[in-house]
Amino acid sequence: MKFRNIFLLNLLLFSVSILAQSTTYRAEKEKKHNLIHTKLSVDFNFDDKTMNGEAWITAKPHFYATNKIALDANAMLIHEVSLNNKILSYNYNEYVLEIELPKTYTKKEEFTIYIKYTARPEKVKDEGSKAITDAKGLYFINADGKDATKPIQIWTQGETQANSAWFPTIDAPNQKMTQELFITVPNKYITLSNGTLVNQTTKGNNRTDYWKQDKKHAPYLAFMGIGEFAVIKDNYKNIPVNYYVEKEYASYAKDIFGLTPEMIGFFSEKLGVDYPWDKYSQIVVRDYVSGAMENTTAVVHGEQAYQKPGQLIDNNLQENTIAHEIFHHWFGNLVTSESWSNLTLNESFANYGEYLWRAHKYGKTDAEMHYYEQVEAYKNGQNQDKSLVRFSYDEREELFDLVSYNKGGAILHMLRTYLGDDAFFQGLKTYLETYKYDTAEVHQLRLIFEEITGQDLNWFFNQWYFGANHPNIEISYDYNTLRKTVTVNISQLQSETFKFPFAIDIFEGTKRTRHTVFVESNDASFTFPYNRQPNLIQVNADNILVCNLYENKILSEYIFQLKNADNFAHRREALFQVASKQDDKNAFNAIVDALDDDAYKIRILALQQIDLINKFSKKDAIRKIMRMANNDDKTLVQAEALSTLGKLTDPELKPIFEKALQSKSYSVLGKALVSMYYIDQPLAIQKSKELPDEVRKILATPLTRIFIEAKDESELPFVAKSVVSGMFLANDDATKVLYQKAFDQIAVSNNSEAIQNLVDDMVVKGKQYTGFNFDKVMINLMRKMIDQQKKESKSNYLRNIEIIKTAMSKLL
Known part of the structure; x- marks a missing residue:
């Protein structure tokens, strides 16, 4: 599941109270029984938002013989429980259905229980979390059809343990099952579930769709979606890849999701493990309670996935999420964390899948930008004092945080760098093949890496997986000009001692020499030779170590760093330092030079920071920005260039803005309208009012700026x-x-x-x-x-x- 909902992240400021961390140990759920197979037959009562269900649950004792079984069943009405047509006794407290079996079963004996029930999702009392805002399991959207702006839909959301609100099960991640699902709906609706659509049977105004998932997965990954969708067909090799969208977006579905086959192929090759399932479908639903969810072969996305060409030309904002959910089909679905405490085996890997995809598709610089933003989000978050593997917590949903996602992804990148690519990816392949269609915990991942490399990796896992926080490092330098050496002093300021490899770049002019050292104590010093006085020493040069750095540099060093640092993060850091001193001619010129940086986000920041009221080379800078406004290869940079020029309120720039008004990019169009407003108010207002409603909705912020300032x-x-x-x-x-x-x-x-x-x-x-x-x-x-x-x-x-x-x- 992707924790992408910006709304929820900001909402924490208003609503989430900070609670003391729980000291209750959260063990893996005891396996008294093993789920084997779940067969369901369902139909729906739209008026009262309930579901009629029949379930055939096949299970067997895990080890100890028993004459009882307990199933999770949240807020249901239970009508019948039987085995081989014989009624069984049971106790039910609206959460757990405890069934008396007709005899004592051993671990070698399977049995199938039949349950007839009514699911009542509106009666579910469980609350949601920061990442998943509700836990009803089954959702009826606009069930009465009274909202003309919204389609009628039904969909499910199982993670963490909410699928037991629509079918009885053992709702724990350490269970694995195959499944069959018969869904009866009015003929006008399309259905989607896990696995393969075996057949469809029509009877009058209704149709029953039979879905079969014959490879084991966890109960929380079961999914059902119903609505009026267009199904856009694609494929990866001989595997169907389909996109379920509202008809309005049918023509854009491949623009939004069309990289899916390439992603599946890339991950299969990178991991050395072929995509393990029989299809890959994605569906976009209304009023979804999270960002997206990796239901096996039936991924669900919230409506933020819907984007028009004018948005997609700027950035497909769902692309990282698409990659994230695909990678889950290996990490989370094929091999599942045995407990929520080990969630990192699901979410950290899916987060890192985003990085792997961006590096493959868009190259080193793009991947660095993504990595930097992920790590900074974690460092700016509120859970830095929580370990990645947490056996003590208040609510399991709180584990879906920036530690499990962002920090966990970065830790995998640190491990990859330390072990080397060959060992890292061989380890992932071995892990997936060893525990396929099963569950695992973090120690099992560690043992595989240890077996492959011959190293003891407890120090790494104890520090980064079972420990919290990250290093706070103070850097100082001692030069010996007679011996031509420089000593880099590394002091850790936090109480605990971290051990880590550390990359240091020494620049002598444009010649860069990379040194990698290993820090093992709170105070460490490393001495390096040089031929000429270094222009810059860049520590954590690859920006891989998750840490906070404190060092003193002078302006000339930051200017040099902005022009020459290898990693995006260091150029970005330097840009802000240089931008604050643009009264210096060299600093101003360095900002102008940054407008040509390979990283488009550096170009955007340079446009935002440049001081055009400066006395130095102002005309040359403006001419460069004018060229960027209409010709930069990234439309987001064009948009920012228009915004920068708009601040000048210069009527001579009107042709630039007029040309931009013809752009297919909505970001360019929005910035052009606002910039035009300050030099030709009537024209900007006229153009704003003439836009189609669907475009006006997307451009709500720039249009609001215009209309509010105009007091319209x-x-x-x-x-x-x-x-x-x-x-x-x-x-x-x-x-x-x-x-x-x-x-x-x-x-x-x-x-x-x-x-x-x-x-x-x-x-x-x-x-x-x-x-x-x-x-x-x-x-x-x-x-x-x-x-x-x-x-x-x-x-x-x-x-x-x-x-x-x-x-x-x-x-x-």
């Missing part, structure tokens, strides 16, 4: 639909301030349509994220609106107050 009352209803998302989801403070300003304008306006749109959106967001008390945040904002409306004497203020009060009652 007629556009407040449009602006109102984006305010909540803008205030709480935006990645930058400037956008949040913009939407706060928009909120304030609407709150005191006489525009009842805008008020209605705003509070409707608040209700939707409040109901969607109640697990985070977001509804309380919305209610407080509505109260503020009432106070502001009462201060007004406009004709509609009483009506507007009633609109707000009605919305508040829906949340309350």
Whole structure:
């Protein structure tokens, strides 16, 4: 599962209280029985959001003979339990169904229990988490069809242990089963489940689809999706690869998901293990409770996957997620972590799959940018003091954090670098082949690497997997000009001692010499010779070690670093240092030179940081930025160049903006409109109003900037639909301030349509994220609106107050 939901990450600021870490040991679930096979037959009651189910659960005792079996079954109505047509006695407390077997079974004896039941997902009391906002297991979307803007859909979400809300099972990751699923639905609906669609049987207005998964996987990976979808067919070799999307997006499905076959092929080759399943389907659903989920052969994505060509030309924002979920089909699905404490065996690998894909498809620099952002997100997070493997926690869902994902992926990259590619990938291949269709724990991964390399790796795993935090390192240098040596002093500032390989680059002019040392103590020094005084010494030169570095450098060193450092992270660091001193001519020129950097994100940052009020080479810099605005090979850079030029409010730049208004890129178009606004306001407003509705929705932020600054009352209803998302989801403070300003304008306006749109959106967001008390945040904002409306004497203020009060009652 991908923890990509930016909304949830920002929402933590409002709603998640910090609890003391649990001291309760969370063991792997005891295996009293082994699941063997699950057969289900289901149909649905749309009116009351329930599901009629029949289950045939085949199991056997794991070791000890027993005459009972306990199945997880959340909030169900149990109608019948039998074995070989004989009714069985049972006890049920709405969570666990404990069944009396007719005899004592040994570990060599299988049995199949029949259960007739009704699943009631709306009665489920389990709460969600930061990564998965709900735990109902089974979701009816717009079941009554009253929302004209939303299709009717049904879908499931099993991780962590929510599939037991729609079928009885042993809901634990250390179980593996094959499955069959018969889904009966009205003929107009398409279904998707794990495995192969064996056949379809039509009877009147209904159809039964028979899906069969004949390779074992964990119960949480079972999936069922139902709705009116277009199915776009693709393939990898002889394996079907299909994309299930709403019909509006059928023509864009391959633009969004079309790299899937190449990803499957790349991962198969890289791992030395062929893709192990019989198909790969992806489905996009509405109101999904997470980012995506790796259900075996039936991956589900939230609607953020939907993107139009004008967005995809900038960046396919779902590409990393697509790679992540595919990689799970080896790490998580083929071999599954035996307990949630060992979640790193699933999520850290899937995170690292993103890096592997980007390095393969887009090269070294792109992969470095991805790695840097992943590690920085972890270092800026709130869980640095938690170990990667955690046997003590309050709720299992809290394990789905930036440690398990981002830090875990980085740790794998550190291990790969330390062992070398041959040993690392041979280890992964051996691990997958040894535990295929089974479960594993981290120690088993370690033992495989030890067997291959002949090394004792306890130090690495104890430090990075079972320990927490990362090194904080202070660097200093001692030069001996007579001997022509430099000593690099490495001091660890934290209490614990980390051991690690450390890359050090010494630059003599443009000649770079790489030294790799091994640090084993809190204070270590390493001496290196040089022929001429080094221009720069770059520590953690490959930026692989997860750490915080503290060192003092002068401006000339940062300028040199910006131009010559090998890794994106070090050039980025230098850029900010140099940008803060642009009163220096060399510093300014270095920022101008950075506009040509190989990393497009460096070019963007240089555009954002450049000081064009500078007295140095201003005209040359502007000419370069003008060329970038229309011709850079990355549209996101073009967009930022337009924004930079727009700050000059120079009418002579109008042709640049006019040309950009013809761009297919929505990011370019949005920046061009805002820049045009400051030199030709009527034209910018006219172009903004002429855009198709679907484009206006995507360009909500730049258009909001234009309409709010212009105080265009007629556009407040449009602006109102984006305010909540803008205030709480935006990645930058400037956008949040913009939407706060928009909120304030609407709150005191006489525009009842805008008020209605705003509070409707608040209700939707409040109901969607109640697990985070977001509804309380919305209610407080509505109260503020009432106070502001009462201060007004406009004709509609009483009506507007009633609109707000009605919305508040829906949340309350």
